[in-house]
Amino acid sequence: MTSPIFDLCDDYVTRSAALDPVGAAAEGIDVEFAATSDYGPDGYAARADLIRRTLGRLSALEPEGEADVRAAAHLRERLEAELAWHEIGEPLREVRAPFGLFTDLRDSVDLLPHETEDDWRNVAARLAGMPEMLGGWRASLEEGVSRGLTAARRQALELAVQAELFTTSGTHASLIDSYGDGPARAALQEGAAAAYAAYAETARYLREEYAPRATETDAVGAERYAVNSRLNLGADIDLADAYEWGWAELARIEEELAAEADRVRPGASVEEATAILDGTWFVEGLDAYRGWLQERHDQAIEQLHGTHFDIAEPLRRVDVTLALGSTSGAAYYTSPSEDLSRPGRTWWPVGEGAGTRFTTWNELTTVFHEGVPGHHLQLGQTRVAGESLSRFGRNSWVSGHGEGWALYAERLADELGWFTEPGTRLGMLGGSALRAARVVVDIGVHLDLPLPDGSKWTFGKACEVLRDRGRCEPHRVHAEVVRYFGWPGQAPSYKLGERAWLAAREEARRRLGADFDLRRWHTAALNLGPVGLASLADALRRVG
Template identity: 30%
Template sequence: MLTTCAALATPAVPAAPATPGVQGGDARLRAIYTSEWQWRLQQRLENEEDDTNGIRADLPKVDEATQQARRAHWEGVLKQLDGVAEDTLSADERINYAVYRAQVSALAANVRFREYEKPLNADSSFWFNMTYEARKPFRTKQDYVNYVAQLNDVPRYFNEQVANMRAGLARGFTPPKVTLAGRDATIAGVAGAKPADTPFYLPFKEMPATIPAAEQASLRAAALKAIADRVIPAHAALLKFMRDDYVPRATPTLAAESLPDGKAYYQSKIVEYTTTQLSADEIHRIGLAEMAKIRAEMADVMKQVNFTGGLPAFLQFLRTDPRFYAKTPEELLMRAAWVAKKFDGNAERYFGRLPRSRFAIIPVPPDQAPYYTSGRGGPGVYLVNTYDLPSRALYSLPALTLHESAPGHAFQMPVAMEQAGRPPFRNAYISAYGEGWALYSERLGTEMGIYDTPYEVFGMLSYQAWRASRLVVDTGIHAKGWTREQALRYLMDNTALSQHEVATEVDRYISWPGQALSYYLGQMAIVEARRKAEAALGEKFDIRAFHDTVLELGSVPLPVLKARIDRFIREGGKGPYG
């Protein structure tokens, strides 16, 4: 996935009230979330840029005083929500209440634990995230004028981020030092570049013909000046801070529980990313049990291909045999496209509603690729990492493609966003739901006939083991004292991931506590809901109606999903579109 905006756990949505008269409760709730959302947009906390609003002229304020003011605002909103009785709400607004309360709770908790003092991890960072702005569509002259204003605002924004990082450094609240090695490369790439060669100049290389040539030239000159005078010096100062101060003094320990107020902090991340109240110990046990089941499935595949050695030997065979690896980046991209089109040919049998939005398949930018995951998808795009081809197994590519493109992230997100009449906060991403659906999509590929060979089935199982092992590894690192070497060895022993992928993934888990837990627990919730519906509905069960019902919800906490499928069953398996 491309974005992460998770929500805290929420109680299951109650059954619909037997009596009408809910309009008052609905109106009160709508007033609360509408007001807060408008405030959130003013705070520049959400990406509301679209065909109407265009590119904003400012970067968000991130200084400590602003952060604490936001916390006070959200805690005030939670008190307002305490005054809204759920039994006074209509069915749709009860779902909105559950999603919204969880979302605001997560936002307040993140400020309470001062997450803003740690605006980076092994996977992403505030400075690199800025480059995504340059890859958005620019349509009008005002978009360009506003973007130049953003470029001129970079030093202020970077200075506030660095001040927060210094505060985190002073109290031992940083990503573990081992996960920061080499992550300054994207800063150095800008600090040492010519203005026109930076990602920030991309929008000015091709400008709309509707903008007169003279104005285009003026805007390009303004952009080059802003990049040269503001953006590049800000990156140079950030690079010096990272190399001289931040990385050398970053915390050497790995566990989130070793950070200030660590046990409560890690539990807050578990709640945020899984939308459950499970403990670290419970999740660890679930992971071990699921890994045992997947290992048994792996053994069955090994029998199908007549492999006589044990699992370690089979994994070594998969990691080293040239037949399983692309020779060129283009071959990898074309194979990904082939899998995506195989899905298209079978989609109507499994989904009643398809998204209008299409997606492109493009390589991960080269300056980020060495530290990036194998792929990532979202609305309009499926990023495929073509760096270090011997680590990008073709037998895993079908599972990766289903997860990141369709019916995974690049399919699920647009379906949700294309729903009419839904409040905009519902477009926020809840990891347990979104990643759970994407992982479910990998399993669905076996039903859809996507996997052509036993090796590709094993690739899917390896990906299942990868996500189940996260339950073990994440809790092992952050609550049970695991070392980085233990985590690396566990993934190497239980998945077919390459050594490079294992290293980048483990560093991601170390620096981003809790996020890795969302995938498998989310998939388990969807699988459980489907089995319950199949058992209850029998011949009335329609897989298209079930999938449409799950996707129509958009990102929701897992208890909300469970309640919606219970309603799906009560209504006789009727999908949301009839």
């Protein structure tokens, strides 16, 4: 459809992409290639100014129908939340590990097309542009320091380690090797050398210049946390109540974990059951691991299409990619491009020294989370929705909505009885415990709320809770806690989002009674596109 509001949404996406073409392309937005984006203070100021002007233009427009109402509400909610983030100076202290702008820039290289000689010349240009982009980012951090706005010292030091790893591991070498000996090879090698030098300089800057001036305090406090929580949830919630709910939810899951461990072997503890499964349910070798993952993705699509979902033809394939040398610690998803030429992909990290044995009993739930019916259906559907969604709706993200849906997808798989192989339901519950522990760690740390025994949060205590109560794998604990400390408000969005999705579905069941149809409800839910949690139930109610 077309309307003044849809036109404004389209115009905002176009103008925003022009201000950050690198980020836009990585998100799959159809934008003319540009080697660099401006991540300096002026670049961020221009983004904030565009938001203000767009909100001003939106306030003068009247919706012309239900699609307009949804498009305007979503655009307003997202832009207001992002503007608040700009206005408290967050872009000037955006130092976080293991996920953040630094890693987004590094990953933007892999997300570029790699088909034609022109594509490869673009890859070389992106690599060669790393010094400029990272230099702009460092200038923003310096501006933050001058205003007394700094990130935590812990984040600077952790990110310095990550930057050094990118330098020493030859992070772009395998990509260049895949090109071969064509005419662009020299430019690729020169670009990679420039990128490695930029990573090394960034590591040095973070460790030697930024960290000594950064704050020793990990917690961001109530004001910053409220802004970041709103940005991630699309809602202002009672954070103290969410903290208490998180502890209760964690206790509930622990009871289920104990019962499930007993099914693995009568009388076994969760730890004993895990050891049994690690020793019996695995595959050997990278090819076998990728093959197992691809088979499970394909199987999920086959089982769901035409039963509980209507899956559009372009979405009936998810490509599995092994992210060799990755430090992310967890699988993730990248959506198809706007024109669907780039497929949806799940990325499975295989870190240095990972070995050749890969357990599978605990990975099935992540297949459903990242692939189908999780992120792939949710984000992919926005790509095939056509004109029923504004361009902004097709290219925006609310973590509580998105990660909440992905956890709902895991819960749905359980309801459908898909965790039949030994230990796979234990794996699902372990993941759910981790997400519940995230709620209490993240909110508790940043708002300085006491633990149930009255003690205070520390980095060590957060690691202990995540390991012992959240069942996080020991090798992932440190990186996970670093993530929560540096990315306030994001980690709770999974469980709080799942809670909102389950509540919305239950409300629909009660309201519609015998007329409730799960397949129809799923279709309506996915066709909405991203919605802030504050308006999720009402938006679903309005479409049936």
